Amino acid sequence: MMAILRRAAIAALLLLWAAPLGWMVMASLQPESALYQADSPAGTSFNWNHYRALFAERRFWQPVLNSIVVASATTLLALLVAVPCAYAMARLQFRAKRALLAMVLAVSTFPQVSIVPSLFLILRWLGLIDTIPGLVLPYLTFATPLAVWLMTGFFRELPRDLEEAARLDGASRLRAAVEVAIPLAAPAIATTAILTFLYAWNEFLFALSFTVSPDRQTVPVAIALLQGRYQVPWGQILAAAVIASVPVAVVVLAFQRRIVKGLTTGAVKG
Amino acid sequence: MAAIALEDVRKVHAESARPALAGLSIEITDGERLAIVGPSGSGKSTVLRLIAGLDQPTRGRVRIDGVDVTDVPPESRDLAMVFQSYALYPHMTVRANLGFGLRMRGIAAADIASRVLPVADSLGLQPLLDRKPAELSGGERQRVALGRAIVRHPRAFLFDEPLSNLDPQLRGRTRTELVTLHQRLGATMIYVTHDQEEAMTLGQRIAVLREGHLEQVATPQELYDRPANRFVATFIGSPPMNLIDGAMARSALGNALAQRLANMQLSVGIRPQDVIVVSPGDGLFAATVGVVEPLGSTTIVHVRTDDGTHLIAATPGAHKARPGDSVGVRFATGRAHIFSAEGRRVEV
Numbered sequence: 191m192m193a194i195l196r197r198a199a200i201a202a203l204l205l206l207w208a209a210p211l212g213w214m215v216m217a218s219l220q221p222e223s224a225l226y227q228a229d230s231p232a233g234t235s236f237n238w239n240h241y242r243a244l245f246a247e248r249r250f251w252q253p254v255l256n257s258i259v260v261a262s263a264t265t266l267l268a269l270l271v272a273v274p275c276a277y278a279m280a281r282l283q284f285r286a287k288r289a290l291l292a293m294v295l296a297v298s299t300f301p302q303v304s305i306v307p308s309l310f311l312i313l314r315w316l317g318l319i320d321t322i323p324g325l326v327l328p329y330l331t332f333a334t335p336l337a338v339w340l341m342t343g344f345f346r347e348l349p350r351d352l353e354e355a356a357r358l359d360g361a362s363r364l365r366a367a368v369e370v371a372i373p374l375a376a377p378a379i380a381t382t383a384i385l386t387f388l389y390a391w392n393e394f395l396f397a398l399s400f401t402v403s404p405d406r407q408t409v410p411v412a413i414a415l416l417q418g419r420y421q422v423p424w425g426q427i428l429a430a431a432v433i434a435s436v437p438v439a440v441v442v443l444a445f446q447r448r449i450v451k452g453l454t455t456g457a458v459k460g
Numbered sequence: 461m462a463a464i465a466l467e468d469v470r471k472v473h474a475e476s477a478r479p480a481l482a483g484l485s486i487e488i489t490d491g492e493r494l495a496i497v498g499p500s501g502s503g504k505s506t507v508l509r510l511i512a513g514l515d516q517p518t519r520g521r522v523r524i525d526g527v528d529v530t531d532v533p534p535e536s537r538d539l540a541m542v543f544q545s546y547a548l549y550p551h552m553t554v555r556a557n558l559g560f561g562l563r564m565r566g567i568a569a570a571d572i573a574s575r576v577l578p579v580a581d582s583l584g585l586q587p588l589l590d591r592k593p594a595e596l597s598g599g600e601r602q603r604v605a606l607g608r609a610i611v612r613h614p615r616a617f618l619f620d621e622p623l624s625n626l627d628p629q630l631r632g633r634t635r636t637e638l639v640t641l642h643q644r645l646g647a648t649m650i651y652v653t654h655d656q657e658e659a660m661t662l663g664q665r666i667a668v669l670r671e672g673h674l675e676q677v678a679t680p681q682e683l684y685d686r687p688a689n690r691f692v693a694t695f696i697g698s699p700p701m702n703l704i705d706g707a708m709a710r711s712a713l714g715n716a717l718a719q720r721l722a723n724m725q726l727s728v729g730i731r732p733q734d735v736i737v738v739s740p741g742d743g744l745f746a747a748t749v750g751v752v753e754p755l756g757s758t759t760i761v762h763v764r765t766d767d768g769t770h771l772i773a774a775t776p777g778a779h780k781a782r783p784g785d786s787v788g789v790r791f792a793t794g795r796a797h798i799f800s801a802e803g804r805r806v807e808v
Contacts (some may be wrong), residue, residue: 253730351547357534358541358618359608360564365535369560373551 213433225424240429249371250430252405253412256322259436260397260408261390263326268333268386269379276341277367281353283396291342299334306399311342320402333386340385343370344378357411380445392432407432462524462615462648463490464511468522471672474610480506482672483520488616490525493642493649495657495663498559499695502669504652508618511650523667524615535564540609546601548593554580554604555589560613579611580733599745605685610641616648621660635661655695660684668692680764690803693729699760699772701729701797708769710793713798717808734792735773737781743788747771749781753756763789 217225219236244250279291309328310319318324322440329430356366372379397408407415413430416423465488472482481503488494496504509515510522513534522530529537540561548557558580559572560784566574580586583603593601602622610619619638623631635658642649651662659666660680668675668683668691676688687693687701709728710718740746747763750770754760759779762770771789781787798806 349545349547351543351545352549354512354534355541355543355547355565355608356549356560357514358512358537358539359561359612360535360538362535365564369564370549431473 211410214428215432217430218425220425222423226423229269235246240423240425241433243423243427243431244433248416248426249266250412253409254433254437256406257409257434258327258330259322261387261437263322263385264329264333264390265383267326268330269383269421270336271334272337272341272382273372273379274377277371278337278344279338280345280348280351290302291338294335294338294400296352298332299340302332302395306395309396309397319418322406324400325397325408328400329390329393333389337382337386337387340382341375341378344375348374384442384445386440391438432442461523462713463526464488464616464648464650465523465526466507466510467521467523469507469510469517469522471503471510471515472518473533478671479518481510483519484672484674485670486667486674486677488648489738491646491648492649493662493664494641495651495653495666496669496716497659497663497695498655498665498669500654501671502674504669505620506672508541508620508652509649509667511616512539512541512618538612538615539618539621540612540614540616542605542609542622544621546593546605546622546625548601548604548608549594552574552597553590553592554585557593557604558585558589558611561608563568565612565710575611576658583607583610598625598627599634602626602634606641609621610645614647614649619649619651621653624655625654631658636748638662656699660696666694666696668702670695686805687729687797688805690727690799693797693799693805697731699732699774701731702735702771703727703799704731704769704771708745708765713796720797720804720808723800724806726806727799727801728770728799729799730791732772732774734795735771736790737773737775738762738788738790740786740788743751743790745789747787747789749783749785749787752779752781752783754778763787765789 206232216236216239219238221235221237221239279287293444309331313319316324330412352370352374353363353366356370357363358360361369392410393408394410394414398414401407401411404412404415409430413427413434416427416430466484466486469481469484470479472479472587484503486507491681495661498504506515510517513532515527517530520530521528521553524537524539549560552560558576562572562575574690576589577586580589583606584689585600585603585607588596588600588604593604596604622636626634636642638649638651639662647777651659653659653662660683663680663719663748665679666683667677670691676683676692678686678688681691683696689698690703692742694703704712707728709726712728712730713721736743737749744763745767747765750762750764752759752761758774761773761775761779761781763773773789798808801808
């Protein structure tokens with residue numbers, strides 16, 4: 191009885207989440223006129239017209255490419271800085287550690303909109319307005335503190351015994367981190383990578399403020415600026431929304447296995 | 461193989477006011493098996509961590525074979541440690557766990573394999589070599605942790621309560637295996653435990669620690685026969701030694717001795733094995749039987765004397781006493797331990 195109820199609840203939840211997505215995919219495959227009909231869109235003819243228009247006429251592959259580059263670069267750089275930084279925060283004794291960690295958090299509490307003007311001035315001074323690094327750099331200011339916090343929490347949870355055993359086995363502190371702590375942090379790194387990637391992929395305000403030419407727009411900006419001459423091209427917007435969801439789904443699925451797998455089981459005690 | 465010495469080592473942890481170790485000096489000779497025992501918070505694990513180099517002493521020096529290693533990092537001390545948690549690397553197979561220390565020392569893969577195999581063999585780990593720690597039972601993990609230490613041929617072995625997560629039967633067997641291992645390797649071993657019985661079976665000498673102070677270092681027999689103070693007297697031996705004060709203590713000593721020590725504040729310790737339960741009316745004191753615990757080879761009888769002192773008697777074999785019985789109690793002659801008011805042993 192409980193099992194049936196649970197399954198019903200899961201099915202209801204899935205429906206709640208999947209229905210809009212399903213509707214989005216279906217609608218993106220139908221002629222615009224079908225969207226305005228009162229009855230259900232199901233049953234009418236499906237075609238790839240919106241997608242074709244999106245890529246052939248609007249060169250939508252450019253914002254997709256921009257977004258992939260920006261989000262990947264942000265994720266990679268944020269992790270490259272955050273992982274060693276978080277390890278140091280969790281394991282090393284140094285002065286003003288708490289103050290430093292508090293500052294890292296404080297940075298990420300500023301409302302994004304409040305720093306747009308000053309960031310704009312800095313980026314202009316650096317000559318980075320309307321460039322890819324001009325997006326990655328401001329993204330890092332938000333993504334890195336988040337990554338440092340997530341990873342510090344994880345490294346603190348990791349039993350010290352493991353690294354201490356590695357030390358006695360002849361590993362230097364650095365070697366112990368590289369051979370033991372960081373491989374065990376793989377699930378946390380994957381989780382952090384997903385969050386960072388999602389943040390950079392979905393970011394709108396900075397992308398809108400710091401890009402000028404259509405060639406530099408990211409997907410969210412490009413979708414928002416999709417315009418027809420006489421009407422809003424809903425079909426193309428929906429097609430673009432589907433395209434925007436694909437890389438996210440790919441990234442989540444790619445890392446999901448690593449997240450689910452609790453690597454630390456069996457490390458200590460039973 | 462190595463002799464290890466701590467010289468006036470003091471350790472104060474940043475977060476606590478009380479020192480974990482308050483000026484401890486101890487020497488462990490080459491090839492010795494030393495057990496360090498004490499209640500939790502006595503600083504016994506700190507001793508091990510200082511020797512391993514995982515902690516730095518606040519003051520004092522650590523020497524290995526006469527060389528001051530106080531500032532030498534753990535990876536360069538060439539010691540092996542078996543952790544209470546086993547601390548196996550969960551992302552590596554048993555084979556990789558066993559060979560990790562050799563790999564860190566830059567030994568060629570082929571040589572690692574040829575050194576891992578015999579050790580795995582001797583510990584019965586051969587069929588498990590390609591498994592990960594998560595797939596092993598507690599006893600198997602414990603053996604891997606031990607094997608990881610043995611493979612390296614370290615200068616000394618450090619054990620931090622490695623048996624406390626095993627069930628009692630396996631624990632007993634592993635204890636014997638450790639002693640056999642020590643006899644085979646002849647390596648210096650330092651074994652930390654809170655279990656006095658484990659310390660007695662594993663230590664050629666035992667160091668008893670309390671609140672960062674070394675109370676006594678001696679052979680198990682010496683600790684049992686001549687405890688240096690009240691703490692050691694009650695900590696070593698099971699059931700714990702009876703301590704009695706005042707008039708009862710004096711009558712337990714006998715007239716001659718009581719007279720000689722007449723102007724001293726003292727307490728007297730009697731091991732339960734030296735408390736003899738006799739028929740009512742006989743013996744020194746009248747008492748009532750409380751709890752009776754038959755253990756087969758001995759029977760533990762708890763009695764309360766008429767003046768309210770609780771005594772534990774361990775009598776060989778079965779005992780016919782029942783709760784509520786009136787009995788007499790006397791002590792085996794010449795077996796009393798005498799302690800001064802400060803708790804130090806008084807020799808007579």
